[in-house]
Amino acid sequence: MGIGKDSGVAIGVLAGTTMASGCAFLMGLGSFPLMWTVSIGGGAGAIIGTAVPVLLKHRRKLREK
DSSP states (O other): OOOOHHHHHHHHHHHHHHHHHHHHHHHTOOHHHHHHHHHHHHHHHHHHHHHHHHHHHHHHHHHHO
C-alpha cells in the first residue's frame, strides 16, 4: 500500500505550511510577508507531494521490467 496523490498533496501542504511558518517566525516577518511565505510554502509542498508518488510509481514500473 503506497501513498496516493491525494495523500501526497495533503501531507505536502501540511509540511510546507508548517515549515514556512516556522521559518517566517524565525525571520521575524510581519503579517503580510508571513502570509506570502506560508502560501508559497504550502504550494511548493503540494507540488512536491503530488510529484513524489507519481515518480515512485514510475520508478517501480521500471524496476518490474
